[in-house]
Amino acid sequence: MARRVIFDTDPGQDDAVAILAALASPELDVLGIVTVAGNIPLHHTTRNALRLVELAGRSDVPVHAGCDRPMRRQLVTAEHVHGPTGLDGPDWPEVTTKAGAAHGIDFLIETIRAQPEKTVTILALGPLTNVAMALVKAPDIAERLEGIVLMGGAYFEVGNITPAAEFNIFVDPEAAAIVFGAGVPLTVLPLDVTHAMRSTPARIEALRGLGNKAGTAVAQMLSFSESFDLKKYGWDGAPLHDPCVTAFLLKPEIFEGRQINVEIELASELTRGMTVADYWGVTDRPKNAFYVRSGDAEAFYALLLERIARLP
Numbered sequence: 580m581a582r583r584v585i586f587d588t589d590p591g592q593d594d595a596v597a598i599l600a601a602l603a604s605p606e607l608d609v610l611g612i613v614t615v616a617g618n619i620p621l622h623h624t625t626r627n628a629l630r631l632v633e634l635a636g637r638s639d640v641p642v643h644a645g646c647d648r649p650m651r652r653q654l655v656t657a658e659h660v661h662g663p664t665g666l667d668g669p670d671w672p673e674v675t676t677k678a679g680a681a682h683g684i685d686f687l688i689e690t691i692r693a694q695p696e697k698t699v700t701i702l703a704l705g706p707l708t709n710v711a712m713a714l715v716k717a718p719d720i721a722e723r724l725e726g727i728v729l730m731g732g733a734y735f736e737v738g739n740i741t742p743a744a745e746f747n748i749f750v751d752p753e754a755a756a757i758v759f760g761a762g763v764p765l766t767v768l769p770l771d772v773t774h775a776m777r778s779t780p781a782r783i784e785a786l787r788g789l790g791n792k793a794g795t796a797v798a799q800m801l802s803f804s805e806s807f808d809l810k811k812y813g814w815d816g817a818p819l820h821d822p823c824v825t826a827f828l829l830k831p832e833i834f835e836g837r838q839i840n841v842e843i844e845l846a847s848e849l850t851r852g853m854t855v856a857d858y859w860g861v862t863d864r865p866k867n868a869f870y871v872r873s874g875d876a877e878a879f880y881a882l883l884l885e886r887i888a889r890l891p
Contacts, residue, residue: 581608582828583698585690589617589705590627591665592800596883597704597821599793602635603889604829610690611641613683617705617750618657619665621647627666629674634793636891638676645683645709649751657746661804668803669796687713691720703729704821706747711754714761726764728828730821731755732841732854733770745770748843749852756843765868767841768823769854772834772871776823777816778805782880786887793890826879827871833878836871840864
């Protein structure tokens, strides 16, 4: 049976690759996509999600708009990386699919309650506002979830939006603290692994060479978004973050990690949103997350290439 998943996301070029790969994978039953403000404001993230289901030929997958700002803070966005639309790069056609009328939080709650217990996994690719609000509004869903797999945080690589914090956690640290403390089985794909998954020119050209619409669009998106990180890091390719979540579900053997305690820093403005990861077990705090430390980049890109090739 295909694994039932719901994406919570702020697309974003890397979110786009994660979603497209999932939509091309029969092992995953994508029950819906919920959008959140993060990389860009909510109206853009919602339109982008609709663009992606149309590109994949999967307009049957419902899209619902969620929260347009963090729980307690002003929204911080990342147009400097993703462009003003969030999916800059391709020349996108006008969207014809409509988002669902229900609020994304209500869609999360209702969908999780409607499925058998322990059969739904949330795949969180952006700030955790929607997920935290759903857990606050309906605490019973914590026991019903199979788990949450998220891209966020860092320990060895520290921060990418501040010296101490990764973007998704930084945008809404209060939401992250709720999710990390909810008792739901949690898997974390941090910068420590995503920084090694670099979209080199050869990997981008392989995607372009697929010859389908999806492969061309992915190559165009990555060519656009990588320019910022190439200047920032000076590496041979830009990190590809969010598709690690999809890849982990499809082939967990690509990755290595361990069960540890992770806490979210809320008090200090200097280190706001830092994921304090007890990777070496120096405290007795309870282990609340499977923290992925490394992965096989060649296997990761081979998987993405094979899945994107299946799309129109």
